[in-house]
Amino acid sequence: MPLAILLSATDLSALLCSRICHDLISPIGAINNAIELYDEGIANEDALQLIRTSGVSASDRLQFMRIAFGEVSKKNTEINTSDVRNVARQYMSNEKTKLSWNGPDLLLPKKEVKLLLNLILLADASIPRGGHIDLTLQQKNQYSNFRIVCTGTMLLVPPKFMELYGGTFPEESIDVHSIQFYYTLWLAEITKMPLQITITRQEITFCAR
Template structure:
């Protein structure tokens, strides 16, 4: 299959669309809450509005903090991100009643692209259990040889449609839209981090495994083969 590439303008536009999609719902709820405060004299309704504003503001903040690391240039002054920061934003984004997040990782600085990949894989793990469940994130090994294993367990678990081809950069139809940009971007980050991503499913558990990409072995040159034949080996 043909590998799809996006120019910088298309990639940035699609990622911006994705972030706006994530943030617009809680921001809209804040606006609704403010309108209730302006129009209602009922103490009960005003308390409801304040609670809505409080929860929605917290949710919007969590989504923006997550996007800042997963999609943005967080910590651009350096080339590493603390895994503890990644855990904090992941818990803020996904730690709710529907999804339980378990996180096991060293408290260490990891290369930026590896941390971005890890967070993007958490997003994909969440979509693998549409009815909620438990996501277990494990990071082992040193930064350069890190192994990420994410398991998503829940009813109706499935490997998200087209996610494997999107991560490989070979989407069906040869196009990428705003709905598909996140796994496509995860594939770009994986290649930048020199990591391979693999999926498997067993019953109600989806496993996502990311590890250092195997080095490519160049084919032997004709000259080398000729020398081997001359030596009779």
């Protein structure tokens, strides 16, 4: 279903930049706090460990978002999913949800890869208390097929996403908290991989093909 709202390129870029900053505030803030503790001579070893773990978390997030939201390379029009799988696993290692990645290594168009990573973010947001994401990636006759199944103690597709998915104007304007939902649906449109959602009491399934 076509998006009911169409953001300008400037607004889309600005909101995605804000989303990236929002996701990096936590690990970078933790590093800053740890440095202050270290400078004061308080819990030096704990402070150093916090710097290490927060630095890794920030790096994992940046690598993931570079592919999901940014431009990897203007020279290459395709990305190997083996690299994407490693980046996704590293990113999810910092989350409450576990990721299983199934499927062969493929060369996919960059925007399809972006859609795949954004579907992982959407799936993670749909299991707010943590759980499991089972991703299956296939390609037949050069057509890609993504299937992501979410399970957990609490299943809830974000309401703002469902408003956008339903083709209605959201009650509130798109902001830093909902721009990723819009971007996911925008990617599904331009890749011509419409998104289908199945919700049961046991699981939520996102399919794009």
